[in-house]
Amino acid sequence: MVFRVNPVGQNYIDVTVNIAEGQGENYVAKEITRAFRAQLPQDRYNVERDDGEDVLIKKRKGVSNFGLQLISTNVKAVRINLDRE
16 A cells, blocks of 8 residues: 655655555554554654554644545555545
């Protein structure tokens, strides 16, 4: 999977997530969380899991708003919903 984080007025950041075949939703969420934590600047974003299968990406205080897109995926039987809170 490749996600794109697009902060307002700044260059985008692509985040690549590798998912092993045959894994469930909690494993997928864990790997997405791990990849975002490793590839996004920790001083700008906080990444956490909620309810096992939900991944929350939050900007830190003073950081620009951002958009998030799923650019590509070849993971089958996994539904990704991007919601803004």
